[in-house]
Amino acid sequence: MIRPSSLIFAAALGALAGCATTSAPRSGAAVAPYRDSIDLAGRIAINYSRDGKRESLSGKFTWRQSKANTDVSLISPTGQTVAVINVTPSSATLKQSGKEARTAPDLDSLTTQTLGWTLPVSGLRDWLQGYATAVDGKRFVATPANDSVVTRDGWKLDYVSWQDDAAAVPQPKRIDVTRIALGQQVDEMAIRIVIDPVAQ
Template sequence: MTRGRRQALLLLVAAALAGCASPPRRPAKPDQGYWSGRLGLQVHDDPPQSISAAFELRGSPEQGELSLFTPLGGTAAILSWAAGTALLREQGKEPRRFPSIDALIAEVLGAPVPLAALFDWLAGRATMVPGWTADLSRQGRLHARRTEPLPAADLRIVLETP
């Protein structure tokens, strides 16, 4: 292969990789209803289930959007909600509607997660939820555990910092 062809091939590969890259995510800004980072959820069921993804969360418990990203930075799913409706958009699939964000979260994550409390926990407020305990002791980190109803679940979030 000639030097010119090799350079052209390298340029083509670099351009292709740049096209696959995702823009850098913004740091957490809880005062503006925006958080980003990594989340992991383990559901201790039979068989056990787990999900791990980068995320961006915008809005409030009443209206908002949760974007989940693949390890390579592509968008895996976008969950959006408003009063009385929730929508799931997944890469390469038709959008699906749900009657509530709680039903949508349970479908996508494999376990219910208390959304209103999650917004509070991310903002550093220790909201109590029956069956859940949340550890907010580490800045920029959340560990919430559901012990009842079964199956038990562990939610871990690490926020990107500004």
Template sequence: MLITNRSTRFARYTQAPRRAALGFAVAAAVVLAGCASVKPQGPSTSNAATAVTAQTTRAYHGRFAVQYVDQNGAQRNAYGNFAWQETGDTVSLQLRNPLGQTLAIVTSSPASASLELPNRQPLTADNVSTLMQNALGFALPVEGLRYWLQPSPAPTSKAQTEQDPQQPSRLKEIRQDGWTIDYVAYADAPATGVKRVNLSRDEPPLAIKLVLDQ
């Protein structure tokens, strides 16, 4: 397993926001300078048919922690806040460092994707995985997250699901497209939806922790 002592590691991000922000910026700069030829890893469903209608609108805000391995085989960490806006088939994802400064803005639709970095020209590609991998060193599974955050398996591929034995109406785990999605906590009533979710895959190694604000 890529992440050990997950809860301890994740808690540290609130104790060292400046170090985390600097680490993310350095990692992004190194990748931008040297990995233009990196190919996207893992399956992408950017061009697949989707069950989300044009009228669907969703928004999520919260915190993220990412642990990944860069092109040189070194383990890297990124922490911060995120804002997710989904309208129909289009997703806009803004990543900020713990101090609130924008790190990247990603826009994904079935036809194309773009990524904006501070003080740089926008980058474009036909899928979001390519852009994030080349620019940031890791790629969040944006297309899968559209469904996993609901929570529900994506309709574009086969999935295995496990219900929460304590509350069978809730999902405990989804395994899909090489990802394991663990639902750690749900919001307390009267709020609804996912509160904490961990995502991980083995190849290439990538682990993501999300805490959603209600």
């Protein structure tokens, strides 16, 4: 049986499929160019508040992204697929074993249907590659020397570790994401993502 918290887990990771922007990075940073098509896998842990109670959950994910679509599979710690999420330019769909698929015109609508409120994350498609739009509207590019930013939509990103921080073009390994309000961390949601090394 899928717990209600699994829906939150699914919707939270589904938010990883937000739209990316491709404006130029700040100068002086040696970073990999943004890629429209990537395949990633990793682990995710989410801490959140629901009805005044602190909750947490964790699991694994696989991520396949093309220029137009994003497919995400969520896997429980025991290895079972909890949900499969597909985001296209015209719809977002959440499928869970034994349940009717949920579809909405966009990810925000889907999370509103699933959670009853809109999950305010739309940038993780960028964030997984070390890119973000900063609070001042400028393009942020993460590097080991420039590893933290508050985004325009109110999230603090900390790039905690790198696949190889001595590489000429480091790739993110661990990203901590916390919600920010009036410059202070708030308790509604925090996400920790660890990206597995990509096989060569």
